[in-house]
Amino acid sequence: MELDINKLENDFQARIDAGENIEPKSWMPEKYRKTHIRQISQHGHSEIVGMLPEGNWITRAPSLRRKVGLLAKVQDEAGHGLYLYSAAETLGISRDELFHQLHTGKAKYSSIFNYPTLSWADIGAIGWLVDGAAIINQVMLTRTSYGPYARAMVRICKEESFHQRQGYEMMLTLCAGTPAQKEMAQDALNRFWWPSIMMFGPRDEESPHTEQAMKWKIKLKTNDELRQQFIDITVPQAEILGLTIPDPDLKWNEETGHYDHGPIDWDEFWQVVKGNGRCNKERLGARVKAWDDGEWVRDAAMAFAEKKEKSKEAKKAS
Amino acid sequence: MENKLYDYILSLGDNSLILGHRLSELCGHGPSLETDIALTNISLDLYGQVRNYFQYAAELAGEDASEDSIAFLRTDRQHKNVWLVEQPNEDFGHVICRQFLFDSFHMPLMKQLCESKDERISAIAKKSIKESSYHERFSSEWMKRLGAGTEVSNQKVQAALDHLYPFVNEFFQETPLDKEMKENGIGGDLPAIKEVYFKNVHALLLEAGLTIPEPDWRQTDGKLGYHSEHLGFILAELQYMQRSYPNSDW
Ligand SMILES: [Fe+2]
Numbered sequence: 073m074e075l076d077i078n079k080l081e082n083d084f085q086a087r088i089d090a091g092e093n094i095e096p097k098s099w100m101p102e103k104y105r106k107t108h109i110r111q112i113s114q115h116g117h118s119e120i121v122g123m124l125p126e127g128n129w130i131t132r133a134p135s136l137r138r139k140v141g142l143l144a145k146v147q148d149e150a151g152h153g154l155y156l157y158s159a160a161e162t163l164g165i166s167r168d169e170l171f172h173q174l175h176t177g178k179a180k181y182s183s184i185f186n187y188p189t190l191s192w193a194d195i196g197a198i199g200w201l202v203d204g205a206a207i208i209n210q211v212m213l214t215r216t217s218y219g220p221y222a223r224a225m226v227r228i229c230k231e232e233s234f235h236q237r238q239g240y241e242m243m244l245t246l247c248a249g250t251p252a253q254k255e256m257a258q259d260a261l262n263r264f265w266w267p268s269i270m271m272f273g274p275r276d277e278e279s280p281h282t283e284q285a286m287k288w289k290i291k292l293k294t295n296d297e298l299r300q301q302f303i304d305i306t307v308p309q310a311e312i313l314g315l316t317i318p319d320p321d322l323k324w325n326e327e328t329g330h331y332d333h334g335p336i337d338w339d340e341f342w343q344v345v346k347g348n349g350r351c352n353k354e355r356l357g358a359r360v361k362a363w364d365d366g367e368w369v370r371d372a373a374m375a376f377a378e379k380k381e382k383s384k385e386a387k388k389a390s
Numbered sequence: 391m392e393n394k395l396y397d398y399i400l401s402l403g404d405n406s407l408i409l410g411h412r413l414s415e416l417c418g419h420g421p422s423l424e425t426d427i428a429l430t431n432i433s434l435d436l437y438g439q440v441r442n443y444f445q446y447a448a449e450l451a452g453e454d455a456s457e458d459s460i461a462f463l464r465t466d467r468q469h470k471n472v473w474l475v476e477q478p479n480e481d482f483g484h485v486i487c488r489q490f491l492f493d494s495f496h497m498p499l500m501k502q503l504c505e506s507k508d509e510r511i512s513a514i515a516k517k518s519i520k521e522s523s524y525h526e527r528f529s530s531e532w533m534k535r536l537g538a539g540t541e542v543s544n545q546k547v548q549a550a551l552d553h554l555y556p557f558v559n560e561f562f563q564e565t566p567l568d569k570e571m572k573e574n575g576i577g578g579d580l581p582a583i584k585e586v587y588f589k590n591v592h593a594l595l596l597e598a599g600l601t602i603p604e605p606d607w608r609q610t611d612g613k614l615g616y617h618s619e620h621l622g623f624i625l626a627e628l629q630y631m632q633r634s635y636p637n638s639d640w
């Protein structure tokens with residue numbers, strides 16, 4: 073028996089090493105399954121909770137064109153949540169259980185969404201930086217070993233890059249606008265820069281799961297590599313906008329061919345992860361409220377479907 | 391004539407504007423991801439219609455008018471929408487019921503406006519009618535689900551219906567402008583819609599196991615610019631950016 077498991081695990085790893093996709097019906101180590109449920113659901117929850125900070129500005133969007141753009145964007149995120157929950161379901165967990173884990177705090181979501189959106193420029197900054205950071209992570213995940221996850225990522229990446237362009241274009245408009253608009257844009261960058269680069273997670277030394285995740289191709293690059301990639305892409309974009317990135321230590325390093333950055337406040341990061349960010353309670357509270365308020369609706373839909381099914385059967389029988 | 395046409399277009403657009411706003415408040419808070427997405431879709435369709443109407447109205451108004459100056463810079467008294475669409479999202483029952491009562495009116499109106507002598511209005515109606523028929527199907531299906539689902543859902547949607555039903559009368563209140571637009575072949579024929587409306591609505595309510603309310607009062611003045619207290623708060627949010635940062639491009 074021991075031997076069998078060893079052989080299965082070796083074959084499994086060989087498939088991954090050969091670049092094959094793992095599909096729902098394939099044999100997989102229990103830990104692989106659990107790790108994927110955790111990561112895919114965490115990703116799905118981030119899409120859903122991520123609707124809230126941006127949703128916060130839908131009713132106050134400054135023009136009809138922007139309102140429609142934002143509504144459609146937030147709706148896309150709901151769609152991403154759906155794809156990801158479906159991918160998680162292929163690993164044998166129900167959507168209700170996934171929600172239960174989110175609502176009880178057992179499952180996490182990206183900490184970036186625990187920061188408040190205080191001005192319209194935050195909507196631009198989120199598209200530019202947060203969707204921008206998400207893409208870097210997600211492009212990598214299109215090559216992840218678990219088939220349903222990789223395929224969900226391909227669909228999602230197309231929309232995320234549209235979101236990123238839309239957000240950047242909003243920032244361009246603000247920066248070409250009145251002094252008040254430009255100030256709003258700078259203020260948004262000041263508040264969202266550090267949380268955005270924290271999105272890639274803790275430093276490699278403090279990321280214990282990285283090695284296993286890379287072996288299974290859940291990760292193809294480390295947190296620090298992805299973070300560096302994001303910074304290298306984003307700094308020139310900020311220059312085009314004429315905005316200053318709030319890091320006095322940020323500078324181009326000829327030798328490495330990358331930007332060096334100042335120290336990240338990891339205390340803040342862990343505080344937000346633990347639930348002590350500025351909006352943790354509001355964000356989770358809003359999700360729980362939507363779920364609780366919706367219970368009678370979901371019950372009604374279920375009861376109605378059952379009644380319809382029964383009357384169909386009765387018709388067949390008669 | 392141009393002025394009256396302008397007013398008439400606004401009266402069409404304002405219902406979509408305010409209902410679109412109410413639905414947009416729900417984005418991210420729906421009872422399930424699927425309904426969240428569907429309600430946002432309806433909101434997006436309504437805003438699409440608003441933009442078509444207001445772009446046309448802005449052309450008629452000339453000078454500095456734009457879809458945004460019309461959408462964001464009018465006072466409450468200048469809004470021509472009915473009270474029904476201002477009513478808050480008390481719960482999913484109210485949201486669905488409000489939508490159903492609106493769609494049942496909007497669909498036959500769009501059908502008529504496809505034949506409008508005004509080419510632009512007719513074009514907008516032809517584009518909107520596909521969306522409206524989808525909305526009507528969605529809200530009718532949900533009325534049936536909630537009405538015939540569980541005892542709780544039946545009570546909740548009945549309460550919403552009892553609350554909202556007195557507002558539907560306003561759709562059919564013919565203002566002098568409505569009459570003139572009907573007579574010159576541009577606008578809809580409200581008395582004709584009224585007949586279809588109650589026939590269809592009653593049939594669906596009965597199918598959903600709901601009691602048809604018999605309200606002893608009926609709302610009247612929204613189309614004349616007299617609104618509920620809700621509208622002021624809607625406009626405060628809607629207009630916040632345009633009022634705080636005038637003359638800016640976004
Ligand atoms: Fe997304």
Ligand SMILES: [Fe+2]
Binds near residue numbers: 149203232235
């Ligand atoms: Fe996105």
